[in-house]
Amino acid sequence: MSPARTTGSVLLMLVALPLALLPLGAPSAAAAGEASPHSAPRVLPLTAGYGRVTPAFRRTIDQIVVAGRAAGRALSARSSPRALVDDLVRCATFEGQRYCLGTGWTDRTQSQVRSQAMRQLRQPQLASAERTGDLSAYDALRQDARMSPARRAAAQRAELRQAARSVAKVWLLRHQIQGLPLPQDFYVRHPEVRRAGLAESRTTIGSSGGGSSKVKHWGDYPRHASVLDPKEVAQQHRTYWCGPTSMQMIAWGWHHKRRAQQHWARRLGTTTDGTSITSMVDVVNRDTGYDRASYAGPYITLDIGDWTFAQWKLLIARHVVDYRAPVVLHPVLLQRFYPYLDHDGSGHFQVGRGYRKRPDKTPLLGYFEPWNQQRFHPDEPFIDRVQWRAAYQSYRANEAHFQHDIGV
Secondary structure: OOHHHHHHHHHHHHHHHHHHOOOOOOOOOOOOOOOOHHHOOOOOOOEEOOOOOOHHHHHHHHHHHHHHHHHOOOOOOOOOHHHHHHHHOOEEEEOOEEEEOOOEEEOOOHHHHHHHHHHHHHOOOOOOOEOOOEOOHHHHHHHHHHOOHHHHHHHHHHHHHHHHHOHHHHHHHHHHHHOOOOOOOHHHHOOOEEOOOHHHOOOEOOOOOOOEOOOOOHHHOOOEEEOOOOOOOOOOOOOOOHHHHHHHHHHHHHHOOOOOHHHHHHHHOOEOOEEOHHHHHHHHHHHOOOOOOOOOOOOOEEEOOOOOHHHHHHHHHHHHHHHOOOEEEOOEOOOOOOOOOOOOEOEOOEEEEEEEEEOOEEEEEEEEOOOOHHHHOOOOOOOOOEEEEEHHHHHHHHHHOOOOEEEO
């Protein structure tokens, strides 16, 4: 073979190799005219894939499941709120991070989570509030209580295993955004952590033996960025389908193929009472590729009740720019936060997909809004699917939800 032909073959292989390594699915292009993280040179941020369930994790899971099964044998949907909370709201600690069934990762103690659930159960639903599809605490507990003990134990075990496998991501987010020091030997115990490229290294992360990596701040991110195609949107077909519709748009952005809302309602286990955020996070992980370590890593339900607005908007930027993935927003749909509403609504799901910085003003948050009140009340104003609204108002709406969590 001639030298020229050999050189040409080598160059062809070098060009083809990166193409072969691209994921099968990928997010849609950003809206025209908006800066897109997909068009910039690829920078590997620090995130984590799925970890393993260690023997210590298995013992913790077994203890929670066995104790719950013993306590919950007499439960039914007619049990008192106190019995439901005491028998079903249980928390496990994995490497110093607390995960509560049905709630997600939280800094609150099990006692505090139970107290918050009881306060929410005692709070009457506003007569004027429209139920748009978020599952209330009482309905979530009643659904669990209707299960047989064996089925409930299996569901709890699966939820806790998934949580245990994502603990590295929880530590990384709390470290990078809240400044929580990483445990000793963190990188040794978690080889699933994806290291940042050497080119972006600037500040050393702790003394955990993981080398150095840049810890990014709000000013390090571009002026505006977004993910998902603004044409791939839909309004919810039923009043209690904000979850299936949000999931429809998230999966549409990954597969570039639209599947019916009824399909996602089945996948999520949605009932006329609504959808839980833990189901939303679970289906994002199972039915898209956004949970790959080259994107966001495993999605988690994260309590951000103690997060500042600065930390919250940094989390949004990190997801959009570094992870190139959407956020499962979980606000309360109240008029004081969303002026396009004709009246107050319930807990709700939206798809976070971008931000825009503004000089001397709070930034805008870009999101897909599945709720269109005009579909169900023709005399009320139409609500657009693609929204750009004050990010601080969305932050307050998220904090106003009794669970104050988010799917990231």
